Amino acid sequence: MALLEELIRAIELWLRIVKKQEYVVNPNLDPVLLVPGIAGSILHAVDEEGKKAERVWIRILGADHEFRTKLWSRFDPSSGKSISLDDRTRIVVPEDRYGLYAIDTLDPDMIVGSDCVGYYHDMIAEMIKWGYQEGSTLFGFGYDFRQSNRLKETMEKFQEKLETAYNSAGKRKLTVITHSMGGLLLKCFMSLHNDIFEKYVKRWIAIAAPFQGAPGYITTSLLNGMSFVEGWEANFFISKWSMQQLMCWCVGEPDWKEKTWNNDTVRVNSL
Numbered sequence: 001m002a003l004l005e006e007l008i009r010a011i012e013l014w015l016r017i018v019k020k021q022e023y024v025v026n027p028n029l030d031p032v033l034l035v036p037g038i039a040g041s042i043l044h045a046v047d048e049e050g051k052k053a054e055r056v057w058i059r060i061l062g063a064d065h066e067f068r069t070k071l072w073s074r075f076d077p078s079s080g081k082s083i084s085l086d087d088r089t090r091i092v093v094p095e096d097r098y099g100l101y102a103i104d105t106l107d108p109d110m111i112v113g114s115d116c117v118g119y120y121h122d123m124i125a126e127m128i129k130w131g132y133q134e135g136s137t138l139f140g141f142g143y144d145f146r147q148s149n150r151l152k153e154t155m156e157k158f159q160e161k162l163e164t165a166y167n168s169a170g171k172r173k174l175t176v177i178t179h180s181m182g183g184l185l186l187k188c189f190m191s192l193h194n195d196i197f198e199k200y201v202k203r204w205i206a207i208a209a210p211f212q213g214a215p216g217y218i219t220t221s222l223l224n225g226m227s228f229v230e231g232w233e234a235n236f237f238i239s240k241w242s243m244q245q246l247m248c249w250c251v252g253e254p255d256w257k258e259k260t261w262n263n264d265t266v267r268v269n270s271l
Contacts, residue, residue, distance in 0.1 A: 035185065
């Protein structure tokens with residue numbers, strides 16, 4: 001019954017029979033920037049001429065084929081980037097709706113059953129009810145989650161997002177809300193650019209950030225792959241094997257070195 005009601009509501013909105021409810025904007029709210037975790041950003045593949053953009057994460061039709069063709073990558077030690085095997089395309093994150101589009105519903109084409117691909121969708125909808133306004137007090141930052149969290153290009157884009165949101169909000173400091181690996185990204189930025197962080201950020205709320213690591217998750221993913229969809233729906237999504245190959249090849253090989261600490265020899269990652 002709930003599915004039928006969802007279908008009817010989606011069709012009504014699509015046909016513009018009913019309009020989305022508009023809420024009163026409260027300009028006095030502290031501006032908020034939402035940062036997702038791993039696999040929480042829409043990724044587009046753009047051709048070499050930059051004329052055609054195709055969503056490759058997430059999609060239903062041809063999901064596994066497009067994932068292997070466009071998102072499989074290799075680590076380039078000279079640049080520190082994961083480079084797509086298809087050298088005719090580059091991966092970009094859409095910036096629509098002040099960055100919120102990329103972290104809202106990860107497959108906007110899904111009319112029914114979009115709950116399974118809704119990332120920050122419910123939170124965004126609820127915050128708008130509270131009086132937040134996109135582009136004024138509510139912003140988003142999507143990123144290519146295949147890359148290192150402290151990749152220079154990502155850090156520069158995050159700094160630009162902080163500056164833009166800060167200025168758009170009338171030079172008011174931001175509340176940054178991160179989820180999962182987004183917390184590690186922000187931690188990297190705070191460590192590398194503490195002065196910029198203090199200038200633009202008022203408070204930071206980290207939801208389920210793996211500050212002590214996630215060894216079980218990483219080991220399982222490297223050995224068996226990973227899937228974000230369970231049951232029969234997984235047949236229409238990206239296979240666990242495809243995700244395993246991405247995990248194995250897009251990350252750099254750690255350069256381990258031994259160092260002495262309090263007369264004990266430990267191994268640290270120099271990356």
